Amino acid sequence: MQIKKDSYLVTDPAGVWVVRITIPPYMKHFFEGKSYFIRSTGTVDIRKARLFRDRIAVEFNNLREQLRPKRPGSRIDQILGELRSIGNYTKDAPPTQLDVPAQVAACPTLLVMRDQYILQFSEKRKLTTLSKTNKAVEVLLEHLKKRDVKLRDINRTTVTGWLDKLKTEKAPQTIQNYISALAQIWDLARNRYHDAPQDNPWRGHGLEAKSSKVSYEVFTHAELAKVFVALDGDEEMQAVTLIGMYSGMRLNEICSLRAENIREIEGVLCFEVTEGKTKSAARIIPVHSLITPLVLSLREKPHNGFLFYRASIIDRADGKRSTWHTNRFTRVKRKALGEKGSERKVFHSLRHEVAQQLDRNQINEDRIALILGHERGKTETFKTYSKHAASPVELQKYIELLSYDISG
Structure with missing residues (x-):
């Protein structure tokens, strides 16, 4: 059986290839009513994943053919019988009215449109993005106190009233995420259905969420030392x-x-980030010599494949693995430094510290962007492996410039 190159293969949030095969209706009762047969390949290597997929797909297709309902008679008898049944039906059927237009499907409700959107973009959007779409619909219906609603029943007045309420409860970026997600659902409906609202009530609100983002502050090394003391015992x-x-x-x-994701590239031990917040997030970062023993020990004793136990047991719809660690770091930081004056010092501040140290060492901005996974103009993702980008050996020199005095 010939299988197309990447048929039945998708990736999970961690970049591991997963086999996903649609289960036909006549087989669903064998699979607890599920719509898809899903199994992880356990690898991020596409070549290994295809071999894994091929063996499963062949066996699944054999089973599908075995269970496929069989009609009596030969193929030609089936076709002739089908045509004869249509002929018998037309004898008693009224004449066809050529001037009556065919019935066109009406625009569905919000929940149905949400499902259509998620289905259409399941291969193109990240799981975190689709999760935000689902959350936006959920919060809107909760506000309206309805289980579902027709799209044409949501007008601009309804939208602005909801946004005014959200501004007292949610961060501007969260509100912007809701608006963007719902606007795309309305756009999809307008492109697919003749009776969908032509005016998108989610466009043109201009919340300027980006300008409201918090500017993080870096920790002093003395503050980091206090945080580490507070983390004592939490390996x-x-x-x-x-x-x-x-x-x-x-x-x-x-x-x-x-x-x-911990591997040697050109003789340098590196972290390999396969995907992330932006397209530029995919990159390699040499492991600093001071933490090399730690990283190697973590690689030797993984937890269900992950370096960290708490990350391995997180099960969120958006695929995030850092929920527990975010909350834990925040609690410890507040205990060590107090709440007043440390609001803008968070785990993300460590990222700012790295950028600051590299900049003070006069490292080229383009190289800093490579290490941090920032956009590099028109450079394509993962050009770390390109002859035009920095080699791991070069990046290692910059990483080794990072230093902290947290002994006190």
């Missing part, structure tokens, strides 16, 4: 913090690391 959180200090990685990138 996982100490390890996560050290990796953040000596790599500049985002917290969720660290928590999403698997054992296979």
Whole structure:
């Protein structure tokens, strides 16, 4: 059986390839009514994943053919019988009215449109993005106190009233996420259905969420020393913090690391980030010599493939692995430094510290962007492997410039 190159293969939030095969209706009762047969390949290597997929797909297709309902008679008898039944029906049927237009499907409700949107973009959007879409619909219906609603029943007045209420409860960026998600559902409906609202009530509100983002402050080394004292005994959180200090990685990138993401490239031990918050997030970062023994020990004793136990047991719809670590770091920081004056000092501040240290060492801005996973003009993702980008050997020199005095 010939299988197309990447048929039946999708990736989970950690970049591991997963086999997903649609289960036909006549087989669903064998699979507890499920719509998909899903199994993890356990690898991020597409070539290994395809071999895994091929064996499963062949067996599944054999089973599908075995269980496929059989009609009596030969193929030609089935076709002739089908045509004869249509002929018998037309004898008693009224003449066809050529001037009556065919019935066109009407625009569905919000929940149905949400499902259509998620289905259509399940391969193109990240799980975190689709999760925000689902949350936006959920919060809107909760506000309206309705289980579902027709799209044409939501007008601009309804939207602005809801937004005014949200401004007292949610951060501007969260509100912007809701608006963006709902606007795309309305756009999809307008493109698909003749009776969908032509005016999108979610466009043109201009919340300027980006300008409201918090500006983080870096920790002093004395403050970091206090945080480490407060983390005494919590080996996982100490390890996560050290990796953040000596790599500049985002917290969720660290928590999403698997054992296979620690590998030697051109003779240099590196973290391999396969995906993240932006397109530029995919990159390699050399492991600092001071944390090399720690990283190697974590690789030797993974938890269900992940470097960190708490990350391995998180099960969120948006695929985030860093929820526990975010809350834990915040609590410890407040205990060590107090709440007043430390509001803008968070785990993400470690990333700012790395950028600041590299900048003070006069490292080229383009190289800093490579290490931190920032956009590099028109450079394509993962050009770390390109002959035009920095090699791991070069990046290692910059990483080794990072230093902290937290002994006191």
